[in-house]
Amino acid sequence: MTDTTDTGTTRAGTTRTGTTETGTTYTGTPVTGVGESARRPDATLKVTGEFAYASDLWLDGMVWGATLRSPHPSAWIRSIDVGPALRIPGVFAVLTHEDVPGEKFYGLEHKDQPVLAIDQVRYQGEPVALVGADHPETARRAAAAIVVEYEPREAITDPRLSQHFVRHQPVRRGDTFEAEVVVTGEYEVGMQDQAFLGPESGLAVPAEDGGVDLYIATQWLHVDRDQLAPCLGLPPDKVRLTLSGVGGAFGAREDLSMQVHACMLALRLNRPVKIVYGREESFFGHVHRHPARMRYEHGATRDGRLVYVKADILLDGGAYCSSSPAVVGNAASLGVGPYEVPNVRVDATGVYTNNPPCGAMRGFGAVQACYAYESQMDRLAEACGLSPIEVRVRNAVSQGSRLITGQLIDAPAPLAEMLRDLEAMPLPAAEPARDLRGLPGGVSQTTHGESVRRGVGYGVGIKNICFSEGFDDYSTARVRAELVGGEPHVTVHTAAAEVGQGLVTVQAQIARTELGVENVTVAAADTSVGSAGSSSASRQSYVTGGAVKAACEAVRKRFEGLPAAEALARFGPIEETREYRHRPTYPMDPLTGQGDSHTQLALCVHRAVVDVDVELGLVKVVELAAVQDVGRILNPQALEGQIHGGSAQGLGLALMEEIQVRDGRVLNPSFTDYLIPTILDMPPMTMKIMENPDPSAPYGLRGAGEPPTLSSTPAIAAAVRAATGLRLTRVPIRPEDIALFDSGTFRGDTFDEGSMDSTKGESDDKRA
Template sequence: MAAAAVIVEYEVLDPVIDPEQAFEAEPLHPDGNLIRHIPLRHGDPDAAGEVVVEGLYRIGRQDPAPIGAEAGLAVPRPDGGVELYLASTDPHGDRDTAAAAFGLEPERVKVVVTGVPGATADREDRSFQLPLGLLALKTGLPVKLAATREESFLGHTHRHPTLLRYRHHADAEGRLVKVEAQILLDAGAYADTSSDALAAAVAFACGPYVVPNAFIEGWAVRTNNPPSGHVRGEGAMQVCAAYEAQMDKLAKKLGVDPAELRLRNVMETGDVLPTGQTVTCPAPVAELLEAVRDFPLPPLPKDTPEDEWLLPGGPEGAGEPGAVRRGVGYGLGMVHMLGAEGADEVSTATVRVQGGVATVLCAAVENGQGFATLARQIVQETLGVDEVHVVPVDTDQPRPAPAAAAGTPGCPAARWSGRRRWSAPSSCSPSRTSSACPTNCSRSPTAGSPRTTVCCPPPSPRRWTARNCGPPPSAARIRRSRWTRPDRATPSWAWRSAPSARWSTSTSRSAPYGSWNWPSPRTWAGC
């Protein structure tokens, strides 16, 4: 009866579903429809090549489709706060966001990580944190939410649909002269991580190739479409599809083998990216492609395979016969691995040793890569102890750094936090004395105990730089406790990495990324 008495007055408006219309449409947000614009200028804008190829590409919305759908539990606390139990790669960030939304102090919100089946989009963005906590606070009762697969598809963020216009210039030998590109990201109804995705798309718009001149324009806009957000390799994946299609077009126009054309243009150590950043770390792009080319290409897949389950998406999915064109070829890609645009990437680890038992505290979240097992193995090998406990992650553990950590990433988690575990226990091994590390030790008297030795792990700038292209550990902030006896210690190690420069506001030339990966698959694909 009450519902029947409610009268809703509303006006039907025309939705903005085309991102190209967002520039002229009525504002969907007080800040307008344009979330970010990045112009990239590199070299001579008037440069032209003898051979030119163009292309228009549309990358559709992609769902990360995690194995487990979203689920969580919220339990109200006697002090008026709430505890959240859910899959999270950034528990401290979730806590702060929830506390701000609920009008609570951060200390009254606790987030407990229950397990993360892969750091895909819905794990690195917010999902049930706010509705769960709000329902628990309003009802005063524990609340559990679990999404069905259909609800999961509708509810979480997806990869940004992207419109890309490309023009590649090359000389008669196939060497790139200039790349022009326009990149438009559809953010959907919320800004979310669209700014970061656009930065990656613009920075890697030319791919792992030497491009002396580049003219790139990138935009991210709001629409009334479903929200887009973080999905693995955000931004860099969309442009990869476009610039690799361009390289195939260029090879066909020149009558050159596609792999050979790529080898003529791939970057190497010492080359300069269109952003102005010099590649100072190993860049074995040519070696990767040559290794792949040494093997014969797989046979062209049939449009109608004998087993219908081999179709992309299954027999009733998008891969049904007639809807997919299949091909075989080579591909190169480039994706960021470390911090972007001055973001402070942080990793910390604390190892407590008492009575022959080591306890590991770290904010790194186990996201499906076996990281908890790896942490135990590192500590066991370094300390020579059999019993190692890894404390489950929650926000009662110290935050890596004030408002700096962005959670546990999907790919480089073992590199970042695994190294912290290697460093921290190596400093508290009972076998390490002043004679073993005379240049890295300090003696500290402790009340009621003899003078003891605290050894800092020796910095390894070559190892770190060679593997990850980041700054050497000399920038690390190291905290050390005092030992009461050799078998009882609590050393901690914190490492911080931040690129030295942000985007230039006029040309966008900078060093916005700390590290990259160069995947080089030999594959067949459907489109």
């Protein structure tokens, strides 16, 4: 299968058409700079199984660590007896909160999370004690032998009942909240897991200077270090982190997991300590996407132009803060989508509960809001007698528009053009699939085409790129040029985490472009060079790419106009270090939500075509089409992979992915019961990739990894609605939401008492 990619270059007024370079064979090491599909240096190792991930680390004489976790979502700890564990042969140490050598709490934004539970546990899976042993099975058996006396207490698991707020962020604009057409609705998004392939893992090695060296799979080396050092009672320069092979992240590795536990055991035993979570423990060992409950009201003129939007967005942050304040900020500022709305009353709130902690996941607050506001735009289209495309075009932002926060969109934002391009893309053939793999239910042969209906839906998403609200967002790069064997060679060193997105490849491409040197090595990321921030918020190509570019420019300046080989022969090795910062951002006003809170904005639009067996409730996504503006393409093949991957995670949220939590307890902590899309679930994708450079960004690029995750979910949900005629106000959509009905009133339409929306399949529209 070949995916077509149309790349439009607005400045030149031209369009070039190409194909995805999947399966291309490379020989030698071609000079591949910015704009080319440079081959990933880790590609062959990963597909052959030879790549070394953090879970593959090994040192002779190392100790294995294991964690005892709470079985209760909320309880007092009355006593901990470690004696039975210590009596097991092969056990070297058992640690509790009393053994934490420094500060007992850590956290990304607020230090509210204990290294080990002290007097209480606040969620199922909270770490209570650590074991170090000569074998992983021995360590796990010893952890199970620790006797903890708990006094369970009532858990707060419904976020609507929580009185403990992480953040409340209003957005206020205008004062007109009456309109000719009004549509209302309540929406819910389930708890999604990042579902990365490589579980949490790392190796801590005690050092001769009394410090510790940690080899770790993470997203954010320096912030890991800055949280670790106080807990270990060490200065930051004695806690050294090196990035090991990372098997995916998607936000879940921004927070600490086993880092401080491995280091505590290593320092106590003066031996290397390795901790690797199993898959079930991984579900308890990292944060998840915030579940959300949202109430929306859209008011518009009869011809579909928005007059006002009201929204209440409630995000369940779980037991600890993590990055919930920033997630709330994104949900608030992007809460009505990329539409011009003169009057806004948005309230986004994050609360603490005794559910699993939630934090960063691809899309970071914007995903939840996108599902709700896009569902509302479809209802508005229906109420006004417009097509889903037309209602969006009539309200689309463009360059010169303002967000609901008052921030000016000062870079290209061709949303209307993107929607028209999407609408013009040919639809897949209408005839039913002959291959079982193309039918709802697939090879399980649950259907042969009976009761299958087709639906088409659209989704639009807007995502902030880079960190927001005044965060000091920067990256550091050190670039060294020298002669090796008589040939110019460049080494690029940053602390930026390669988590599978291809950042190592992009750094090398930038160095080749700026210095004209073929041989480039990207050194292992570690804390011996300045911070590069987190591999999140679609920011690394922007900030680390900017830092590498700036350092290369400084090196090239010292070439004094000579070719690299001649300059290095004359001057010797040349090394430069540069920090790169994007333009400043500012906190949102706590009362009005106004302010220039974001660095850059990115748009993606999706069309989904689905086949639904309305009797069995099974869905097959037949096709996804996407149009995305990326500013400037740095690596076409890697970019297309990001769009495919983001779309797949959006498909998962739409149809299958949800951590089932009942009374604070996780019911499905395995890939047997937590379902993620496979290659059989992902349809062929048609993509048009536009290049409208952002003048404020390096090379004009625009972060591209997250936007597809936003818009694919509502597009698929809309397509299922079109096929079934159901309102379907919750994702993921379950088979029973589609298949079970009674006398024409569908289960998927029912709301709690007091809902803003109708309990029938009819739109609750009001006309003045």
